[in-house]
Amino acid sequence: MTGLARRLGRSGAVRTLGPFVPVVALWWLLAQLQVFPPAFFVGPDAVLAELGGLLERGILPGYLSDSLTRLWYGVLFGLGIGLPLGFLVGMSPVARRLTWPLLLFFQAVADIAWLPIVIVWFGFSLTAVTFVIVYTIVFPLVLSIVAGIEQVPPELVRAARSMGAGRIQVFTEVIVPGSLPSVASGVRTGLGYGWRALVAAEIIVGTSGIGFMMFDARRVGDVAEVFLGMIVLGILWYALDALLLAPFEHATVERWGLVRQSAAT
Amino acid sequence: MTARRSTPTRAVAWFLAPFAALLVVWAAVVAATGVPLRIFPQVTDVVAALVSMTASGELFVHVAASLRRVLIGSVLAIVTALPFGVALGASPRLSAFFAPLLRFSVALAGIAWIPIATLWLGYGDGAVIFIVWNAMFFALTYNTLLGVRRIPLPLLRAARSMGTGRVRMFWEILLPGALPSVVTGLRVGLGYGWRGLVAAEIIATSAGLGYALFLAQKTFSTDVIIASMVIIGVLWLVMDRLLLAPLERRTVQRWGMTAARP
Amino acid sequence: MDAVRALQIENLHKTYVDAYSGDEVVAIGDVSFDVAEGEFVSVLGPSGCGKTTVLNIVAGFVEQTSGSVTVAGKPVSGPGPDRGVVFQNHALFPWKTVQGNVTFGLRMRGVAKAEREATAAEYLRLVGLTGFEQRYPHELSGGMQQRLGVARVLANEPAVMLMDEPFASIDAQTRRRLQEDLTRIFQEQRPTVFFVTHDVDEAVFLSDRVVVLSGRPSSVHEIVTVDLPRPRDWRTTGELPQFRALRNRITDLLAGDESHAVADPA
Ligand SMILES: Nc1ncnc2c1ncn2[C@@H]1O[C@H](COP(=O)(O)OP(=O)(O)OP(=O)(O)O)[C@@H](O)[C@H]1O
Ligand SMILES: [Mg+2]
Numbered sequence: 001m002t003g004l005a006r007r008l009g010r011s012g013a014v015r016t017l018g019p020f021v022p023v024v025a026l027w028w029l030l031a032q033l034q035v036f037p038p039a040f041f042v043g044p045d046a047v048l049a050e051l052g053g054l055l056e057r058g059i060l061p062g063y064l065s066d067s068l069t070r071l072w073y074g075v076l077f078g079l080g081i082g083l084p085l086g087f088l089v090g091m092s093p094v095a096r097r098l099t100w101p102l103l104l105f106f107q108a109v110a111d112i113a114w115l116p117i118v119i120v121w122f123g124f125s126l127t128a129v130t131f132v133i134v135y136t137i138v139f140p141l142v143l144s145i146v147a148g149i150e151q152v153p154p155e156l157v158r159a160a161r162s163m164g165a166g167r168i169q170v171f172t173e174v175i176v177p178g179s180l181p182s183v184a185s186g187v188r189t190g191l192g193y194g195w196r197a198l199v200a201a202e203i204i205v206g207t208s209g210i211g212f213m214m215f216d217a218r219r220v221g222d223v224a225e226v227f228l229g230m231i232v233l234g235i236l237w238y239a240l241d242a243l244l245l246a247p248f249e250h251a252t253v254e255r256w257g258l259v260r261q262s263a264a265t
Numbered sequence: 266m267t268a269r270r271s272t273p274t275r276a277v278a279w280f281l282a283p284f285a286a287l288l289v290v291w292a293a294v295v296a297a298t299g300v301p302l303r304i305f306p307q308v309t310d311v312v313a314a315l316v317s318m319t320a321s322g323e324l325f326v327h328v329a330a331s332l333r334r335v336l337i338g339s340v341l342a343i344v345t346a347l348p349f350g351v352a353l354g355a356s357p358r359l360s361a362f363f364a365p366l367l368r369f370s371v372a373l374a375g376i377a378w379i380p381i382a383t384l385w386l387g388y389g390d391g392a393v394i395f396i397v398w399n400a401m402f403f404a405l406t407y408n409t410l411l412g413v414r415r416i417p418l419p420l421l422r423a424a425r426s427m428g429t430g431r432v433r434m435f436w437e438i439l440l441p442g443a444l445p446s447v448v449t450g451l452r453v454g455l456g457y458g459w460r461g462l463v464a465a466e467i468i469a470t471s472a473g474l475g476y477a478l479f480l481a482q483k484t485f486s487t488d489v490i491i492a493s494m495v496i497i498g499v500l501w502l503v504m505d506r507l508l509l510a511p512l513e514r515r516t517v518q519r520w521g522m523t524a525a526r527p
Numbered sequence: 528m529d530a531v532r533a534l535q536i537e538n539l540h541k542t543y544v545d546a547y548s549g550d551e552v553v554a555i556g557d558v559s560f561d562v563a564e565g566e567f568v569s570v571l572g573p574s575g576c577g578k579t580t581v582l583n584i585v586a587g588f589v590e591q592t593s594g595s596v597t598v599a600g601k602p603v604s605g606p607g608p609d610r611g612v613v614f615q616n617h618a619l620f621p622w623k624t625v626q627g628n629v630t631f632g633l634r635m636r637g638v639a640k641a642e643r644e645a646t647a648a649e650y651l652r653l654v655g656l657t658g659f660e661q662r663y664p665h666e667l668s669g670g671m672q673q674r675l676g677v678a679r680v681l682a683n684e685p686a687v688m689l690m691d692e693p694f695a696s697i698d699a700q701t702r703r704r705l706q707e708d709l710t711r712i713f714q715e716q717r718p719t720v721f722f723v724t725h726d727v728d729e730a731v732f733l734s735d736r737v738v739v740l741s742g743r744p745s746s747v748h749e750i751v752t753v754d755l756p757r758p759r760d761w762r763t764t765g766e767l768p769q770f771r772a773l774r775n776r777i778t779d780l781l782a783g784d785e786s787h788a789v790a791d792p793a
Binding site: 040110113189192196217234241 | 281362378385456468490493498
Binding site for chain 3: 417429519
């Protein structure tokens, strides 16, 4: 390996984005050779053209900001409710025992199944979509926090107690950091579900947003726009992941270190 | 405090008590406020809806349709994702290449494919099964890959130093070694798949629990909506308790390997 | 030593290249020694001098930069069942029972079931694990796990048995008992053993010869022959004046090297 190649191989951006290059090339080739009928499958060039068109008419930015607004409210309320609720339930053995079965059940009622009744209550509105996203985020989060608190070794609590920590200090110094990895994975699971709920709600409620855009395009058979919608969703999640989730998890979960030495194979 | 294992009846009672309390509160609130049925049903309405759906055979048709789709979709996903995930995980080069692609795909998997799936396969069973498969496939592949990469190096070396061939390596080392992570992948994937199923059924079919919800919403039959939601929740709990939990108990826990939490 | 050479290491040298910084680390300078068939040889040396690296090269997990390793006359390439490895943290398969772990290597070589079971029973008896066949590794104590690690390798009847600080993570009492078990097993089976350790007492107690490596870049400082009578046990062997003399000599060799290493920043 030359010095340059080695340095490039080590850069995070290249390692992350590199694999997409051959995939896009393959995609382009498949479309060029018309392996699938063009009514079902278009190449990256058609998608780019579509992107240009939608940007020009201001449709994509509008839908994008609608989707992001819903997601933002959903996440804000979801975390605002889920985090305190999780720690409240987790800290009290009685509360844990009484609510655990209900939590499991409400988690099991797939969030999307709430959409019809929510539409009955709130109509086809931002409130309806936000409700479903909040719901999807709260339950996995609470379940993860409770599980995380249970996993904090009791010796750690005892050690802190014996060193003179009070109840609140035990909570802030031991319970919170000890359960953090689990909280992080709960946030990730919750956002993953919330994200899907957003798309489903937009398709079903059908007034605006990326999900709506895709389904609307599907109705008129505009494959390029459907593809574009999927790519936008993927990139959005990637950005959310890279900017928000990954740094948080990096500071907690990944410190355990699962990287294997390269020479050691 | 964990519930004592020696008294299963007490554990069941503890599990059911909160539901009983919830039903009482629900009945009381609806009775006191007198909300109309088109906004929220009384407990008895939901029970009546369940009874009539059962009597008419409608319930059975919807449940059977949904379960059949989940079963086919998840079997396809397991059969395709496990070999692929293990193959990727076993090779550092392949996993370095595919990991970012997979992360991208996991984010998209399931519901976001509904428009394209219905375009490719038309409205109906094919599209729904595709969504279930798709929702599980990426999560399962990604977690399997991670699971294989997390097998401690000395275990791989021990196997290799005893002359383990490729096929044996897959069945006896890589697959069981990755199992804690595979179980996580199954949980997450089935969760996505189940949600994808409901969404796809609302949008793309004429049978199944999602479709039942969709029909009831059109006529503001909140009793049927809530009844269907209860069925969806119970079915998920049953799948989790009857399939995933025993799998976990018999393997990961029995072997003293802690399952990676979702 | 005019017996057959089970393991021969000649002018072994290893340089690691750090995958990220590109720095080079000399793990082994120039190491040569050999182990006769049925001989127990220990390798001692300051921490980081490359003991594990030598063992990994012999096992075929790591490739040397230069030099040669031959086992029973054949040059080593990649891991193989002719060299059995006992790992420090046991490396037992958690998803296999005790029986499954012991018979693993035999199954990989296609040995018939009846023969596998007979062999497994024999080696489990040898390490005192009869009756635990259906347990899983996590249900065993640390000492039992390591005895299983030894049985798993012995059952495979390798030309050389490689052990990298197998008892390092076990409490002092149990460690002594395992050392006694190991010399008893060695006495009964006469495997060829290449044993890496930090513990001077352990090396003297178990070995026929002790290879003392110098600090980095490492080379063979001295090979000490241990002609203590067998069978050995801690009560009698440990009290022998010969044992103490050997132990003190090796300790001095290691200490001298360490002070030397500090003075000379190589
Ligand atoms: N995979 C690797 N990549 C780079 N350097 C390595 C690698 N493995 C070992 N080294 C370096 O090689 C040297 C020798 O390591 P080795 O593990 O063989 O020493 P050791 O004698 O077994 O040490 P200890 O007694 O502490 O177990 C050390 O300086 C170590 O940092
Ligand atoms: Mg070492």
